[in-house]
Amino acid sequence: MIEVQRVSKVFHTEKGQRVLAVNDIQLEIDHQEFVCLVGPSGSGKSTLLRLMEGLIEPTEGQVRVLGEPVRGPRSDAAMVFQEYSLMPWRTVLDNVTFGLELRQVKRAEQKKQAMALLQRFGLQDFSQCLPYELSGGMKQRAAIARALAVSPKILYMDEPFGALDAYTRYQMQQDLIDYWVADKRTIVFVTHSVEEAVFLATRVILMSPHPGEIVADYAIDLPYPRNRWCDKFGAHFKEILQRLDEVSRQ
């Protein structure tokens, strides 16, 4: 479904230095996979995600989605960001309908679809609120609802729960997994938490920093819903964490 073919990305800092953010990435992601990109900061996971989404262009190589080269954001992919990305001047409902509005969907239909999603994420009573009235977790739920409103085949998530407290985070992970199990689509999820990755993903990709490269690729064949205290979970967790430790120490 997503093919990353020998992709490198060079950024130029303000002082004119060249920084190799990701180097020669080769990656294939299948339909309905839930892939987590894990790695220490500077390993280029967010950059890789943005390259796949088409927010930035690779310096070398190319990304193909469904066989077509990516040139800019695709209408069948959506993204959730770590920072709160709701438009602060729009109500929660109008934020969720934003993508549908851009697709010229009729207003009544927009509302119907958005309300169904808000219902799904427990936000139906907050549809007329402005984002500042919501808690951090609710904002991210709304942001996920907004991304899902355009019925994307691929959902990119860039540390979406990174700013949340531990309890809310668990809750959100559970809700996301429930959603994914019920309605499977391809998800690429960036996190620096190995635990989060093992809890969510069917496959964990480990990246190393300076330059960002893929160092390992783990299949997590545990059934959903997963629990964090079973031995198999622990084994995966330990294996990946050990490797992550080695990678960060280099």
Add this chain to the structure above:
Amino acid sequence: MNKQFKWTKWMTPVILPVFFLIIWQLAAVKMDNRMVLPTVSAVLSILAEPTAELVSIGSLIRNTWISLLRVALGYLTAAMIAIPLGVFIGYSKRLDRLVMPFLSLFRPIAPLAWVPLVLAWFGVSSLATMMGIRGGQYYSLLHNIKLSMIFIIFIGAFFPILTNSIYGVKNVKQTLVDSAKTLGATRREIMMKVLLPGALPSMVTGLRVGLGVAWMCLVSAEMLPGSLAGIGYLITHAYTLARTDIVIAGMICIGLVGGLMDFLFCKIEDRWFRWQKLEK
């Protein structure tokens, strides 16, 4: 308890003005020279009859009205140019590099410094001369609105509106732009649905500050030759006649009108842009 609280809330803003008036009155009585400092009552008696004819230059109301009209014209022209320009400069780094170094040279120049040039360019020509009107019911009104005054007011209002519009557009969070992009927004849609609404509160602030500066430029503009009406003219003319009481009454008018305009803008900001203050 509650009632008392409300009472102090209402009282607090009044304390300093009342204190000020008392000091003023005491000083005026002690000095006993109405050219240097007229009494409060002398000034109040002028303000109490705003429609009365003052030293052959019209009433307070008429002069204020003409001043407002001048400010409105200069200010609206400035807003109509500064807002779109600011949006484009905020949007395009290249335009920023092209235009801003040049415009920054003009910003520190006080509007009053333009007076000699402005007089050389526009002289005493007014909207009436520009529109070719030589008589009729609107003549005296249009003839009172000199191009030179409008230009001075325009210069004053232009930069606050421009810089705040640029700042507003530049300060829209990149995440908002990115998320709109990922949802399929075109450049035009990003402009109309993300950058403009995101920059709006800052633009309104610019409009508020710009209106304040425009109103301040008024007196300088109305000191220009050819001015025969307006609050600024009233003040300078009353000064030459040594009518300090009228000077102060005119100053109070300027303060009241300016304060009221600012208050209205603050209300607008509170009413429509609540999200900006509370968003973190």
